[in-house]
Amino acid sequence: MTAHRRPAANQPLPQYLLTHRKLTGLSQPEVAALLGRKDGSMLSRYELGQRVPQLDTALGLIAVYRAPIQELFAGRYKGIEAKVAQRARRLLKKFAKVKPPPEFTHKLATLSALAEPRRGKLDQLPTDVEDAGH
């Protein structure tokens, strides 16, 4: 059993490393070599969702697959983004209790933008397969 689960039916998976590797046509040992590893076993664990790569390895994967982190780790990123939004809303509530000085305008605008997570393509994932009819 792996940790590779959607948080909800219409949410993206935590990561799409295997998908992006297949897009490149590279094998696990080849990607591992590009990342400076001896073999592909750790990459296999990342692809299965059993382990999460450290920052340098994640940056290496971005460099190899030429895809942004939000695509490679779509579900994980969305989860973190949602938590940031939640914390931004909490901070905004604190500022709402007192009248903020004019120099806080930019800060409040930043927090307001953070409080609303961006919408991605997979936010519209269908929850069920509709019968196309045949």
Add this chain to the structure above:
Amino acid sequence: MLAIDLTSRGFGYVVMEQDRPIDWGLATGTALGDILSRLAALIDRWDVQTLLIEDYKAPESKRCARVKKDLAEIDRQVGETGLRVVRVIQKAVLIRFAALGAKTKRERAVWLAARFPELARHLPPIRKPWMSENEKTGIFDAAAFAVVKLGIIAGPGAVHGTPPLGPLYKPDTSPGTP
């Protein structure tokens, strides 16, 4: 959604998310136990909710007895796990693709490779009369089930161009977007 097509050596498969493949390939092993364990691994890896198979019960199904028996068992065993199993009538695939001018397996595979460039390098060579069917055809047969079921190609008269390439998940990074 996971779509599979049984071949002489195992099965071809495509895992679809929204309207794009996120995994595709061939699984080898003709024994039913091997097929089921490979299926279980794919279902687990991609948190699959729906399995698409050929409708082996359709009267016009031309699959051999062994394949029909295996499909029936897959239908039963996977269905018992709570996963939704959807059967796709092969005739529906033929009709839908024929409307696009893709009447043969080769033409369907070429259409699918244009629609999903990530599958293009798996296009089998053109089959000559003395050749057996290349097992990679199974990937495209599975993809054909998926596109018909997802409604990516609709009925006759629909116009479907090849969409531009795009990332699997593209967050909206335009400023001010909620």
